[in-house]
Amino acid sequence: MRSDRLWGRGGRRAGRPVAALALVALFALLSGCAGSENAVSDNGEFTFVSPGGRTRLFYSPDERGRVTGLKGESLADADNTIRLSDFSGEVVVLNVWGSWCPPCRAEADDLQAVQDELDDRGVQVLGINVRDNRDAANDFVHNLDVDYPSIYDPSGRAMLALNGFPRSTTPATVVLDREHRVAAIYLTEVTEQGLLPKVRDIANENSGSGGAGNTGDSGDRGGSSSTGGSSPSEEREPGR
Known part of the structure; x- marks a missing residue:
């Protein structure tokens, strides 16, 4: 239009x-036309739209699009396939990373801390390793004591499930709610301080209620939560 x-x-x-x-x-x-920034297509599937320079996007429950069909070869075991559907009913924190990426190395312990803190709350961090080779990626995981699983996706094929998502953006983190709808997107390096409160709030959302509404996390780079309407909100966070 x-x-x-x-x-x-x-x-x-x-x-x-x-x-x-x-x-x-x-x-x-x-x-x-305000809905052009919405993450939901007509059929309820996630569709990424350029955020216009924003690096952190937060979606209210009524504008969340569902991710389906995400799967790929396990980094740890080439004979095993990891599917998003393996984590039914769990909050899934998708992290796009590469062993060649310095910010990915910097945020690995923060993601591990989120996994350790919220594991018993039904939260699963799932890496998507892109543009990498298996040996280097496995060395990254072992050297940094990362114990959450990763999909080995050097070609970016698994990323196609995130319809329209920029596969060249690394690192990137996408938080899915328990219905595997996109609730938050970080197109930048994350920290435990910035990510943990947001993921905790998403994990605390009542099943079937559509979301947590206003969270007001003081540690989440700016303090406000997802807003209503058809456009995602953005929260700012001070540097590390």
């Missing part, structure tokens, strides 16, 4: 009422 279409010749005094009506109509059209 184009918002820069011509309004017609309304510069003359006699044309002002027409121009005013056109302005009202334009606002109505723009309001109808």
